[in-house]
Amino acid sequence: MSVLTPTRGVRAIDRINPVAKLAAALLLAAVLVLTIDWVSAAVALACEMLLFLWAGLTLRVFLWRTALVWLAAPSTGITTLLYGQASGQEYWSFGLIQVTDGSIDLALATTLRVLAIGLPAVVLFITVDPTDLADGLGQVVHLPARFVLGGLAALRMVGLFIEDWRALGLARRARGVADGAVLRRLGNQTFALLVLSIRRGSKLATAMEARGFGAPIQRTWARSSTFGLREWSLIGIGLMIAVLAVVISVSTGNWNFVFA
Structure with missing residues (x-):
């Protein structure tokens, strides 16, 4: 079983138009990248964990397919912890490394944000x-054919x-x-694969x-692609999660707009 191989089945999520899955994932990601705080990411991640049960993936398949996200999140957090913006009380320092209150908060927020953005994207993609x-x-x-x-x-x-x-x-x-x-x-094998x-x-x-795939004509499609209530419901769920994360983050005073 490959990490990139899509899973096919008769679950409800399999019958939803992929465009809706892509839109929901992009909507949630767009909101989470606007802030670096652990509250909004934690709220979004908690809601997503409940929805992952609806995806119908077994625990083994879920962990295997999302393994790279689980590895990338703590790696990003550790890097931010050691080299992030220093502020507040300092707990340990060595050369360029400074572990402070600010770097700890930033590392936690970064780790949760990677999980909150990466996990739903992978689950929807597979x-x-x-x-x-x-x-x-x-x-x-x-889009153009x-x-x-x-x-x-x-x-x-x-x-x-x-x-x-x-x-x-x-x-x-x-x-x-x-x-x-x-x-x-690794370099030699990568170059060979590139060639x-x-x-x-x-x-x-x-x-x-x-075979005419690049012809400038009005192309027809063998299978029809519909976009109805199920698709709008999924997008609505993604929007509600994003709004809930923003509201709780702002109300608790943790909202940290990245462009401020």
Whole structure:
């Protein structure tokens, strides 16, 4: 099971138009990036945890798919704790490192904000089929068909990149060149994957152009993409979570506008 492979099922969230999922995630993220305080992020994260039960993911699948977010959040928090803006009482210092009341609050807010933005984005993303997303972007948002089809082809190739990376690693190991320095091996393998990706992308673009995917015509879609009550309900839930987080943060005096 790949981290990027979408989950398919008959749950309620699987029947919602991917455009609504994208809109809800972007709406919530847009509000949370406007402030750096732990209250708004904590409120949003608490509400999201309740909604994750509705996604129908098992605990194992949820933790596996969101593993990068769980690793990135504390890493960001630790960096902010050590090198963040110093204010208030100082607890420990060493060179450029200063741990103060201000850096602790900022680290907590940053960690919670990464979780509050990243977790719903990943959960909604893994319940989206790329073809359904392309149908929604083309029929609901009315984006240019050339852009939508190109994006769909790129998303379909992500799984191939993962398989190529594994194949390159096995090939290098079979040839006895995989036991060198880690950074050097990573750089060589990344460059090889880049060359392979460019070559495959060029071939795919040529094939799609030859089949008329880039023609300047009014394109029809094989499957209809609808946007109704379920989709507006999901967007409304995202809006309510964002508003609740802002109201509680402002009422408690913790709202910290980033552009102030």
